[in-house]
Amino acid sequence: MxxxxxxxxxxxxxxxxxxxxxxxxxxxxxxxxxxxxxxxxxxxxxxxxxxxxxxxxxxxxxxxxxxxxxxxxxxxxxxxxxxxxxxxxxxxxGNGFSIDDVKDGERVLLVGGGIGVPPIYHFAKRLSEKNVDLIAVLGFQSKDYVFYEEAFKEIAETYVVTNDGSYGYQGFVTHVFPEVGAFDQYFSCGPLPMLRAVTTELKDSKGKVSLEERMGCGVGACMACVLPTVDNSYKKICSDGPVFSAQEVIL
CATH class of the missing domain: 2.40.30.10 (Translation factors)
Known part of the structure; x- marks a missing residue:
């Protein structure tokens, strides 16, 4: 407990x-x-x-x-x-992102959407202590919702996307991926529709996703936040996650 x-x-x-x-x-x-x-x-x-x-x-x-x-x-x-x-x-x-998953010299794509940006920033700060190249793509509803842009720019090549185009690029985070170029792996956190789009767009890339979800107990006892997996089982987002391999879960 x-x-x-x-x-x-x-x-x-x-x-x-x-x-x-x-x-x-x-x-x-x-x-x-x-x-x-x-x-x-x-x-x-x-x-x-x-x-x-x-x-x-x-x-x-x-x-x-x-x-x-x-x-x-x-x-x-x-x-x-x-x-x-x-x-x-x-x-x-919960189980978070592992710093050890990223090796020195790698180019890492970090994708955050809305309130999914904070855990990505925490991870980015830790990764910035290693010899890695960070690219951050941050998605928000509009200019009024943008935060942490300058903080990310201090440690990563940063792209900001807004749904309505009021700031940065217009559209969704996936629309910026062609600008990013090659990378070794990605990590993403945000609303489920965004994660579905990211994992679909990057289906051939190694990646991990962190899910936002309403929870009951928060410790894996109530089964209110289960997620299906590719092997026909279920994972509890609160205790098995919220971070999962993108190839492991069905979003």
């Missing part, structure tokens, strides 16, 4: 339309976390926890930064938390 923590809220900031960046303090969690994992937050007044991806960690400062989009009453209530308050957190949960 995953351990529960009381994490102190250090800051809460709108960084794009309906998008909140929240910095939390809990040294033990900051030292345990790997890219792609999530925290399961208990928001005051709600029964079910909210799974929120981790965007950054600073083990020296003991901090964990999460990003989330306000999409309902639960995330609206979470956005109202103030510095100094505490949040009951289960985690870090």
């Amino acid at each position: 995953k351990k529960k923590y009381e994490m102190k809220v250090l800051s809460v900031e709108f960084i794009a339309k309906e998008t909140i960046e929240m910095e939390l303090y809990q040294p033990e969690v900051s030292k345990q976390t790997v890219p792609g994992q999530f925290l399961h937050l208990l928001v005051s007044g709600f029964t079910l926890r909210r799974p929120i991806s981790i965007a950054k960690v600073d083990p020296q400062a003991g901090t964990v930064t999460i990003l989330f989009k306000i999409v309902g009453d639960g995330t609206k209530a979470l956005a109202a938390y103030q510095p100094g308050m505490t949040i009951n957190v289960l985690g870090p949960n």
